[in-house]
Amino acid sequence: MPKIVDHAQRRTEIVHALWQVIYLKGIDGVSFRSVAEAAGISIGRVQHYFPSRSELILEGCRQIVDSAEAAGPEGADASSDPGSAEAVSALREFCFAFIPAGETMCIGASVWYTYVARAVMDEQIADIIRASDRATLELGIRLYRAVCGGDGDAETDDADGTGGTGGTDDSGGTDGEVATAWAMRMIALGKGLAQEVMLDERSAASAKAILEAELEPLVAH
């Protein structure tokens, strides 16, 4: 079905042009005209694929979220042996996926932060980001368990963390609580380090060394 592939590709090209516009001029710089110019196509063609400006902006958010998820580990799950080398490397890949590598990814991160800033007043953008973050947390919990064992249902009800043990050691809380607390902490750490790498305050290697130090006790586990 070559025609369908072509359509998907056109939409993606337009979204890439959208990101360029957001990077250079912010979300308020987005118009059919500015995106058409960046893509080198006619305004009509942009409108053909995206009937409204706000739908285009939301699609840009969805695709940037998807591309971050695609960068994560594939096919990893808790079905492998707990503590296997495969499980450890999937968890490591998950943690490292937060860290932007190279200039292109830093531009992507800049667009991402522009969406994050806008989410405070735009519920639709906030919903996309929150759904993605929930999926990331679930994946993190699953990958943690593949390394450390435990197979009760993840207690993501307590994803807020206030009712949990608040600790990350094995001395209290169920497996689910420990896994959730661990994943929440690693994700927040990954996000904070990503920001520092993007601003060139820290190398990607240094961010990965900090994450690796967090993985170490699990691997020794």
Added chain:
Amino acid sequence: MPKIVDHAQRRTEIVHALWQVIYLKGIDGVSFRSVAEAAGISIGRVQHYFPSRSELILEGCRQIVDSAEAAGPEGADASSDPGSAEAVSALREFCFAFIPAGETMCIGASVWYTYVARAVMDEQIADIIRASDRATLELGIRLYRAVCGGDGDAETDDADGTGGTGGTDDSGGTDGEVATAWAMRMIALGKGLAQEVMLDERSAASAKAILEAELEPLVAH
């Protein structure tokens, strides 16, 4: 000197109007006109205080950085007894200061992320943020030491972290390396949690519970 006070206040009022404009329209929405309208003053008065648009934008970044620093602990230093209740509460306050509390601070955080996104292509904004982050790291190291002892020079040369032990236990590395690694990790964690609180994915109380769990082993120390 009432006249000087008045000038400082006027500048601050203009900066607050600037933040409103950035929150609603992004940095590219900033003009003498849009800021004057938001402040309810004449364009001429804005220009009197800020001769150029880019100087106004940079001043907004400096003041948002300063306001974050002002929210941190005051007068705390390593001169108090290691492990004293005062030292612990100063370190706690330092960690908690990353977490936005209430709607006003979430709007402030949105403006902050807008600057962070822009820093990728604006070296002047990046310099302001990096200088602030360096000062934050130094303060974090100092406050950690006030809790855990150790008084060699902080090895901020290794702030990049790649040459350090990469660990956070006391089994390797000098006091300086351990303190630096601990502060870097807590700061990154605080930044990541701040993002989640801003997006209403997590309550401020839950973010603080996660930070508190990191402080616990030090206090038991």
